[in-house]
Amino acid sequence: MLVGEGAERFAVAQGFQRETLLTEKSRKEWLLWKETHSDWWGPGIASRDWRNRFHPPAHAEEWEQRIRRMQEIAADIGIPPELRMEAIRSVIFPPTGTIHCSTLNEKGEMSGCTTTAGLAWKIPGRVGDSAIIGAGCFTDQDVGSAGATGSGEENVKVAGAHTIIENMRHGMSPFEAGMDALNRLVRTYNSDKERLQFIDMTYYILRKDGAYAAVSLWEGYELGKPHQIAVHDGTRRLEKTVNLFPGASQDWPPVRKVAS
Ligand code: ASP
Numbered sequence: 001m002l003v004g005e006g007a008e009r010f011a012v013a014q015g016f017q018r019e020t021l022l023t024e025k026s027r028k029e030w031l032l033w034k035e036t037h038s039d040w041w042g043p044g045i046a047s048r049d050w051r052n053r054f055h056p057p058a059h060a061e062e063w064e065q066r067i068r069r070m071q072e073i074a075a076d077i078g079i080p081p082e083l084r085m086e087a088i089r090s091v092i093f094p095p096t097g098t099i100h101c102s103t104l105n106e107k108g109e110m111s112g113c114t115t116t117a118g119l120a121w122k123i124p125g126r127v128g129d130s131a132i133i134g135a136g137c138f139t140d141q142d143v144g145s146a147g148a149t150g151s152g153e154e155n156v157k158v159a160g161a162h163t164i165i166e167n168m169r170h171g172m173s174p175f176e177a178g179m180d181a182l183n184r185l186v187r188t189y190n191s192d193k194e195r196l197q198f199i200d201m202t203y204y205i206l207r208k209d210g211a212y213a214a215v216s217l218w219e220g221y222e223l224g225k226p227h228q229i230a231v232h233d234g235t236r237r238l239e240k241t242v243n244l245f246p247g248a249s250q251d252w253p254p255v256r257k258v259a260s
Pocket of ligand 1: 096119127129148
């Protein structure tokens with residue numbers, strides 16, 4: 001697997017054109033993130049110091065102050081007034097865009113892919129789990145196909161998609177296989193919900209006979225907006241995941257106090 005500079009050099013050597021896909025709008029949003037949230041990456045919840053990053057949720061007044069400051073910085077960066085709130089929102093609540101798709105055709109052949117831009121505001125060199133076969137995606141023609149969206153670092157630790165396929169190979173149903181993988185994530189933090197609230201995971205699972213399941217660690221990123229998967233087996237529909245824990249997960253790092 002090649003990432004970063006090495007990947008770019010190899011691609012150019014293979015005849016691909018160097019091109020910038022970043023739009024000016026996205027670049028300015030990134031500048032806003034860099035100016036206001038660049039300490040976003042730091043000791044994670046697995047760190048002994050993780051509590052140092054924990055601050056109680058900001059009060060309404062702090063929020064207002066924080067947003068005012070971000071508006072000023074957005075103006076300095078040259079973000080047009082009508083796009084400022086949108087930019088601020090995506091800096092504070094990073095958008096995600098990972099899609100997993102597992103399929104079974106009429107001949108009984110299976111495919112799986114996980115496509116992603118990864119977690120928003122990632123640092124150069126971060127790969128995440130989506131591209132890692134066995135973590136974000138795994139397909140075995142004799143068993144089934146599985147994939148994941150959610151906290152990539154955590155999923156890599158339990159090789160989520162591979163764990164699920166191996167569980168099914170040894171007789172578990174798609175649902176049991178997914179729940180077992182979630183429980184392994186929980187075990188990583190010795191069931192400490194204080195930390196686990198900051199991670200989330202959805203597993204998409206399809207067995208070779210067409211049986212399927214979708215499970216998640218929490219109900220959703222927000223209450224009232226449950227994690228869902230799209231299913232198409234002749235009829236197209238959205239289905240809620242079955243969650244291991246009730247309630248919503250929390251953003252990491254937790255909301256910080258506004259710098260005055
Ligand atoms: N799994 C992705 C990552 O860690 C994030 C996502 O699911 O959107 O980059």
